[in-house]
Amino acid sequence: xxxxxxxxxxxxxxxxxxxxxxxxxxxxxxxxxxxxxxxxxxxxxxxxxxxxxxxxxxxxxxxxxxxxxxxxxxxxxxxxxxxxxxxxxxxxxxxxxxxxxxxxxxxxxxxxxxxxxxxxxxxxxxxxxxxxxxxxx
Amino acid sequence: xxxxxxxxxxxxxxxxxxxxxxxxxxxxxxxxxxxxxxxxxxxxxxxxxxxxxxxxxxxxxxxxxxxxxxxxxxxxxxxxxxxxxxxxxxxxxxxxxxxxxxxxxxxxxxxxxxxxxxxxxxxxxxxxxxxxxxxxxxxxxxxxxxxxxxxxxxxxxxxxxxxxxxxxxxxxxxxxxxxxxxxxxxxxxxxxxxxxxxxxxxxxxxxxxxxxxxxxxxxxxxxxx
Numbered sequence: 601x602x603x604x605x606x607x608x609x610x611x612x613x614x615x616x617x618x619x620x621x622x623x624x625x626x627x628x629x630x631x632x633x634x635x636x637x638x639x640x641x642x643x644x645x646x647x648x649x650x651x652x653x654x655x656x657x658x659x660x661x662x663x664x665x666x667x668x669x670x671x672x673x674x675x676x677x678x679x680x681x682x683x684x685x686x687x688x689x690x691x692x693x694x695x696x697x698x699x700x701x702x703x704x705x706x707x708x709x710x711x712x713x714x715x716x717x718x719x720x721x722x723x724x725x726x727x728x729x730x731x732x733x734x735x736x737x
Numbered sequence: 738x739x740x741x742x743x744x745x746x747x748x749x750x751x752x753x754x755x756x757x758x759x760x761x762x763x764x765x766x767x768x769x770x771x772x773x774x775x776x777x778x779x780x781x782x783x784x785x786x787x788x789x790x791x792x793x794x795x796x797x798x799x800x801x802x803x804x805x806x807x808x809x810x811x812x813x814x815x816x817x818x819x820x821x822x823x824x825x826x827x828x829x830x831x832x833x834x835x836x837x838x839x840x841x842x843x844x845x846x847x848x849x850x851x852x853x854x855x856x857x858x859x860x861x862x863x864x865x866x867x868x869x870x871x872x873x874x875x876x877x878x879x880x881x882x883x884x885x886x887x888x889x890x891x892x893x894x895x896x897x898x899x900x901x902x903x904x905x906x907x908x909x910x911x912x913x914x915x916x917x918x919x920x921x922x923x924x925x926x927x928x929x930x931x932x933x934x935x936x937x938x939x940x941x942x943x944x945x946x947x948x949x950x951x952x953x954x955x956x957x958x959x960x961x962x
Contacts, residue, residue, distance in 0.1 A: 611930040646937045646944060650905040653886060654879060655788040658800065662783050663776060666804050670772045673811055677770065706845075 601629045603636060610640050614647060759823035763814060779807055782824065785907060786831050792902040793835035795891040802838060806831045821916055828909070828917045832899060839895050882947070889939045897932035904929055 606629050612618050613626050630637040676687060759778065766774040786806050791799040809830050817826055890898045896918075903909045903917065915925045 607934070608930065611926070611933055642941065642944060643933065643937050646940050647905060647933065649882065649947070650886070650901070650936075651908070653882065653906065655784060655906070656791040656799075656883070657784055658787045658803070660800060662787070662800060662803055663779055665800075666779065666807060667772065669804070669808055670775060670811060673808075674770060674772070 601625055603633065606630075606633070606636055607639070610643055613640070614644055757819075757822060760819045763817055763819070763823060766814065775811065778823070782827055783807075785824075786827060789828065789831050789902055789907060790835055792887065792890055792906060793831075793895065793898055794838060795887055798838070802834055806834050809834065822913070825913050825916050828903070828913075832917055835899075836895060885940075885943045889936060889943070892939055893932065893935060896928065897935060900925070900929045900932045901936055905933070 606626060609618060609622065609626060613623065618626060630640065676684060679687065759781075762774055762778050765771075766778075783803065787799060787803045790802045790806065794802060806827070810827055813830075817823070890901065893901070899918065900914065903914045904911075909917075911922055911925055914920075914929075915922050918925065920928070
């Protein structure tokens with residue numbers, strides 16, 4: 601077993617997913633290669649810490665904030681299909697318009713940034729030329 | 738005779754597969770449209786979904802995105818066929834919401850001239866955390882370890898972050914992960930292995946600072962603010 605082959609089997613070894621022959625081979629290899637054994641020990645310790653790490657819990661009551669959205673959804677479900685279609689259309693229109701506004705804003709920002717870069721470059725050239733002119737005088 | 742009748746009637750009953758309680762709740766919600774039924778599902782899964790979203794987006798907008806996951810689930814509950822676990826289905830939505838968010842964030846940052854390709858462009862670069870106190874020399878509390886883990890995860894690609902979160906932090910099976918990520922089982926295993934190796938390399942400097950007697954179970958606690 602080479603070092604690369606052993607490294608590829610680390611996860612399986614730690615999850616006890618190797619067959620008896622592979623496990624014995626891996627154990628023999630680790631006994632021969634203390635560097636590799638240390639590497640696997642570090643992976644084992646890292647994974648143990650991750651497995652036992654408590655989950656991130658929300659501190660706020662998300663349901664309370666979410667409930668109005670459920671009510672809106674239910675009210676929408678009660679509408680007739682024509683009204684629902686109109687509502688969807690209005691929603692799409694609103695999102696499309698805000699998307700267009702954001703896009704044009706981003707475009708103008710980009711154009712402004714490019715313009716200021718050109719101006720700086722131009723100004724640099726201009727001052728260089730002026731400096732050169734003074735030297736010749 | 739009585740015994741025979743009992744065995745005849747008892748056999749099919751015991752052979753019946755137990756209905757997933759979540760699927761029963763989904764059916765109940767479809768039938769009654771009662772918010773109280775959806776609340777049961779919401780409260781059951783809000784913590785794991787929040788945990789996944791928080792790890793994926795490094796805390797930013799985790800509350801809004803968790804709500805977005807449940808809102809999308811609510812809207813498409815009528816299309817849920819029940820051919821996979823409700824949890825798997827919900828996690829698939831969470832994965833899509835998080836990846837879309839990260840993609841949009843990358844596009845926005847690209848417009849502003851900032852690269853987010855930390856994994857590809859600058860290997861070994863770990864972005865600064867939102868909380869500067871994440872720079873810890875000695876990890877003695879769970880909160881510090883949480884920050885460090887978030888910091889290391891933030892330095893990885895979204896796919897690797899997702900795999901590590903689903904397997905090592907949420908404890909999902911390989912089959913569930915394969916369904917959520919739409920990868921083959923072999924692909925999940927090999928990519929997860931690479932993600933773990935990458936995590937280990939980035940976590941190594943911190944690992945040396947962790948007290949060997951550090952006990953997570955005793956020190957566990959603290960909610961996300």
